[in-house]
Amino acid sequence: MTGADAPKRPNVLLVQADQFRWDCLGAAGHPDVRTPHLDRLAADGVRFAEAFCPLPICTPSRYSLLTGLYPHQHGGWTNHSTLPPALDTFPRALRRAGYRTAAVGKMHFTPTYLDVGYDRMALAEQHGPGRYDDDYHRELREAGLAPVVDLVDQEAHLRPLAPASYWRSFGTGRSDLPEEWHSTTWIGERALAELEGWTAEGGGLLHVSFVKPHHPFDPPAPWDELYDPAALAPPPGWTERVPAADLPHRQGYFDYADEALTEPVLRRVMAHYYASITQLDHQIGRLLDHLRDAGLYDDSLIIFTSDHGEYLGFHHLLLKNGPMYDPLVKVPLLVKFPASGAGGERRGERSEALVSLVDLAPTILAACATAELTTPPPTPGLNLADPGADRACVFAENRTFGPVAMARTRTHKLLLSGDHDRAPDALFDLAADPHELHNLIDGPGSARSLSELRAALTRWALFEAPVPTYLDEDAAQIGAPNVPPPDAARRAEHRAHFEARVRRALDSP
Numbered sequence: 134m135t136g137a138d139a140p141k142r143p144n145v146l147l148v149q150a151d152q153f154r155w156d157c158l159g160a161a162g163h164p165d166v167r168t169p170h171l172d173r174l175a176a177d178g179v180r181f182a183e184a185f186c187p188l189p190i191c192t193p194s195r196y197s198l199l200t201g202l203y204p205h206q207h208g209g210w211t212n213h214s215t216l217p218p219a220l221d222t223f224p225r226a227l228r229r230a231g232y233r234t235a236a237v238g239k240m241h242f243t244p245t246y247l248d249v250g251y252d253r254m255a256l257a258e259q260h261g262p263g264r265y266d267d268d269y270h271r272e273l274r275e276a277g278l279a280p281v282v283d284l285v286d287q288e289a290h291l292r293p294l295a296p297a298s299y300w301r302s303f304g305t306g307r308s309d310l311p312e313e314w315h316s317t318t319w320i321g322e323r324a325l326a327e328l329e330g331w332t333a334e335g336g337g338l339l340h341v342s343f344v345k346p347h348h349p350f351d352p353p354a355p356w357d358e359l360y361d362p363a364a365l366a367p368p369p370g371w372t373e374r375v376p377a378a379d380l381p382h383r384q385g386y387f388d389y390a391d392e393a394l395t396e397p398v399l400r401r402v403m404a405h406y407y408a409s410i411t412q413l414d415h416q417i418g419r420l421l422d423h424l425r426d427a428g429l430y431d432d433s434l435i436i437f438t439s440d441h442g443e444y445l446g447f448h449h450l451l452l453k454n455g456p457m458y459d460p461l462v463k464v465p466l467l468v469k470f471p472a473s474g475a476g477g478e479r480r481g482e483r484s485e486a487l488v489s490l491v492d493l494a495p496t497i498l499a500a501c502a503t504a505e506l507t508t509p510p511p512t513p514g515l516n517l518a519d520p521g522a523d524r525a526c527v528f529a530e531n532r533t534f535g536p537v538a539m540a541r542t543r544t545h546k547l548l549l550s551g552d553h554d555r556a557p558d559a560l561f562d563l564a565a566d567p568h569e570l571h572n573l574i575d576g577p578g579s580a581r582s583l584s585e586l587r588a589a590l591t592r593w594a595l596f597e598a599p600v601p602t603y604l605d606e607d608a609a610q611i612g613a614p615n616v617p618p619p620d621a622a623r624r625a626e627h628r629a630h631f632e633a634r635v636r637r638a639l640d641s642p
Contacts, residue, residue, distance in 0.1 A: 142232070142335035143471040143500055144433040146328075146424070147493070148417055149198075149340070150410075151191060151239060151347040152453060153439035155184065155463035156368075157410055165365055166407045170418030171437060171467065178435070178469030179482045181517070185489050185527045185541070189441035189453055189461045191260070192241045194490060195342075198440075199223060199249055201494030201512040203530065208600035210532050212260060215243050215605045221506040223494040224250025227338050230503045235327050238320040238342035244619070246610040251340065254611055255323045257316050259344050260287050265627040266617055269319055273310075274627070279634035280316075281309050286349035291632065294639050303387050303398065303451055304349035305405045309638070312353040316344045317409070321416030328423050335432065341420070346409035346443070348386075348452060350402055356412045362400035365407075370447040370460065370568040371399065378572060379448050381555045382455040389450055399446045406445060431472040434500045436493060439464045447568070456556055457539045457548060458569050462529050464490065468517055474500055476518030486523040487543065488515065526589045532599075540586040540593070547586035560586070 157166045160175035161182070187197040188204045196202075196209035199222040204210055207220055216222070224234045228250050236251040239258055245266040246254055257269035264270055264287075273279065285295045286304045298306070308315055324341040331337040345352075352359075374391040375383045383389050417437070424430040444450040447460045455461070466488065470476030494506060495514040506512055515522040529539040535551035544564045550556040560574045560583055573579045610616055617623060 141333075141432065142230075142502070143474060144331050144335050144337040144429060145227070145232075145339070145497055145501065146420065146433055146435045147338075147340045147497070148420070148435070148437045149195075149238075149342040150413060150437075150439040150465075151342070151344055152441060152443045153346055153410065153465055154442045154445060154460055155182075155439075155465045156460075157407070158465055160467075161465070165360065167359075167411050168414040170414050170421055174417075174421060174435060174437060174469055175467050176481045178467055179476070179479050179484050179517070181466040181468065181484045181486065181488050183485055183487050183527075183543070184438070184464050184466035185462050185487070185529055186439075186441045186464050187489055187491055187529050188531050189457060189529070190531070190533065191440050192243075194440040195241060198438075198490045198493050200508060201491050201506055201514040202508065202510055203491060203513065203528070203594065204532075205530060205594050205599035206510045208603040210602045212241060213243055213604065214602050215247065215608050216249060217603045218608065219509060221508045222249045223497050223506065224338060224340070226250070226498055226503050226506055227501060228252065230501065232336050232338050232501070233330070234338045236340040236342070237324045237327060239344045240342060243604065244606055244608055244610055246613070246616045248609045248611045251611060253327075253613060255327075255615070257320055257344060259283065259316075259347065262624060265624045265631075268615055269316060270627070270631070272319075273314065274630060276314065278310060278314055279631055279638070281635050281638040282306065282349050282351045283316075284631055284635050285639075288632075291635055294635060296639065300387065301393075301398070303394065303402055304351075305402045306349070306351055307357040308351040308353040310353060312356070315353040315412075317412050317416055318353075320344070321419055324416075324420055325423060328420060328427075331424075331427070331429055333429065333432075343413050343416070345413055346406050350405035350409060352405055352408040352412055356408045357405060359408045359411055360404040362397070362404040365400045365403050367396060367399055367446050368403070368460075370458075371396075372449045372570075375449040376570060378557065378559070379450065379455065382450060385450070385454045386452050391449070394446075394449060394451070402451065403445065406443070433469075434471050434474075434497065435469040436497075437465065437467040438490065438493070440490075448570075454533070456559070457529055457531065457537065459546075459563075459567075462539065468496070470518055471500060474518070475516075476500075479518075479520065485543070487527040487541070488517060488522070488524070489527055492517050492522070526586070526593075528590070528593050530594070538590050538594070540590045542586070545582045545586060547583065547590065549587075549590065
């Protein structure tokens, strides 16, 4: 069918944050964080209160979102990995169906503009070589600007130049960029420009991925003064010192020593983390308001989520390098279904279903009435438009420090580790111990729960031979004029330019 006889295809807006805690939403009952636009989105759809990422690292989690597969199936185990070309993605499936597909912001792919199904990509990267390929840093350079705080935080060869204040504050402070050049604003502006091309006939897909609230926690002025640290209470699970079981993780991206990460210091980190979230919420609000003003909001599928969470003081830790406790592996997930499609009647609903980011690909394809992914492994995801979509157990995995697997039900969590010196096996009764402080792995009365969760992991993947990390620096990228050629000299010169700017800014020899 063509023209007036063709059925409408919903537009799809997928908004992703980085390192955004599941509970940092007003809609989730957070006492301090202000997220009015995301709260309104939650009121128009479903808030999945028990959503989990499959691996709490940026790139692996993103590949799972795109493919509907777990890392042991897609092979993207690290931030420096490539999605194998034999695996399908939901953007590719939608592109085959005639959708106009675009991505804006942080993708964290190797190579930088890897073709996963997006026709256009306007990128703002943060970690690795993508920073020296992307659109954002090229524009910063042309404007005579450099994100010194972010470079010092993210580039290993520049971190030794960081001033003492950086280490004392755990990378917290005001951005050295004006708001109009901050990554959150840059991404919001370019996402808005993409939405202006959408029509009532549908068929548009936009994946917007913000860098923030990922560290460094550096909101620009005036956002940096939005929250008073003294008025904030530490989040649930904060401990005055690192528990004995977590001491192997005390020395992470920073040293979380008791005398360094004090409660006043934590509150300052929280103030800037929350400010980054509220600034991000403001940009999301601009996108949603545009869709409402254009008459496109009701019939669009709109999703908000994150690639993983953030400890934010849980067990006296920050960031993400450590055990798969809930603040790290749980993610926010809001889904507003098209009004006239499946799930459209679900408004203002809080779902307790155990769901995963692997569910988003099948959910998006079902909403668009598009054929399933043509991937060799079976996709394990659920269609979240179905009110009955649920699991008895949700899973996650990691191989950063040896193999680690998580099986979690509504009441218990099992963590099995391949490196017992760094992370012993652990079993938690979440009903009695929601902050995961008491390991019951050898405790009396735990045998049944332990046996059931071990069996669930075995059925899932524990003894399945995982796909090894796949990396192809020369994999196919999108064919677009903004994609730089694969020139090592160009990248090295770009890198040297920003290093020189950092050294001048910090007055280092």
